[in-house]
Amino acid sequence: MKVTLDELKAKPMPQHIAIIMDGNGRWAKSKGLMRVAGHRVGVQALKNTIIALDELGIGHLTVYAFSTENWKRSKDEVDALMELITEFINKEIDYLDEKGVRVNPIGDISALSPKAFDSISYAKEKTKHNSHIVFNVALNYGGRQEIVRAAKAICEDVKRDALQIEDIDEALFSSYLYTAGQPDPDLVIRSSGELRISNFLLWQIAYSEFWITNILWPDFKKEDLWQAVWEYQNRDRRYGGVSK
Ligand code: IPE
Ligand code: IPE
Ligand code: MG
Numbered sequence: 154m155k156v157t158l159d160e161l162k163a164k165p166m167p168q169h170i171a172i173i174m175d176g177n178g179r180w181a182k183s184k185g186l187m188r189v190a191g192h193r194v195g196v197q198a199l200k201n202t203i204i205a206l207d208e209l210g211i212g213h214l215t216v217y218a219f220s221t222e223n224w225k226r227s228k229d230e231v232d233a234l235m236e237l238i239t240e241f242i243n244k245e246i247d248y249l250d251e252k253g254v255r256v257n258p259i260g261d262i263s264a265l266s267p268k269a270f271d272s273i274s275y276a277k278e279k280t281k282h283n284s285h286i287v288f289n290v291a292l293n294y295g296g297r298q299e300i301v302r303a304a305k306a307i308c309e310d311v312k313r314d315a316l317q318i319e320d321i322d323e324a325l326f327s328s329y330l331y332t333a334g335q336p337d338p339d340l341v342i343r344s345s346g347e348l349r350i351s352n353f354l355l356w357q358i359a360y361s362e363f364w365i366t367n368i369l370w371p372d373f374k375k376e377d378l379w380q381a382v383w384e385y386q387n388r389d390r391r392y393g394g395v396s397k
Pocket of ligand 1: 176218
């Protein structure tokens with residue numbers, strides 16, 4: 154049975170969706186194409202997802218675009234991914250800005266190619282006052298790297314007496330992460346069927362709901378997002394308690 158927009162809107166929406174956009178390479182292979190062709194169509198699927206999210210009125214999206222482990226891939230593939238970041242920004246920045254999207258890179262973007270670094274920095278600066286949708290793009294991102302980075306920053310602040318050890322709690326720790334001030338993801342979507350988290354948002358997903366589909370990312374459609382949200386809306390989030 155297909156869910157309708159009215160049915161979705163009648164129930165509480167997730168505030169924040171995080172997506173592991175996986176399966177571009179397999180999509181390309183299944184069509185006899187180069188891996189980069191899959192990444193290219195994957196970018197289009199991302200654009201459609203942002204439009205669909207806006208239609209649902211969801212205000213936070215985090216997407217995994219390049220992990221700290223993805224440097225293991227061939228130079229050609231890494232170069233192509235860097236190029237696609239710049240292409241995506243050049244092509245979509247005005248649209249994103251008009252829609253009130255705040256582009257917020259998360260991860261160590263200083264290690265990206267200079268062109269990718271410049272375009273993502275430009276997008277961040279240009280959209281920094283937008284608040285309709287916060288769009289976190291994980292680039293050279295690793296969950297463990299993020300936690301270590303936060304721990305170091307906290308130590309620095311303790312060392313210079315800006316912070317007392319007694320003041321360190323979960324809320325304070327969260328405020329040192331890239332996602333400071335944002336709600337944790339309610340729903341994590343992973344395409345292409347892998348049953349793993351691949352170092353994504355380790356801290357923030359402590360109580361997220363998971364929705365995993367065999368659909369490969371370039372084939373991911375609005376209807377799939379709707380299905381994920383619908384199933385999320387019908388789950389019982391107990392947070393360790395008991396059903397109401
Ligand atoms: C996800 O697709 C995109 C990135 C990791 C950049 P993959 O490239 O991982 O596709 P598969 O998993 O090889 O099919
Ligand atoms: C996770 O996908 C990273 C991104 C989607 C950017 P991978 O394809 O890199 O993850 P593994 O290798 O299947 O764990
Ligand atoms: Mg993959």
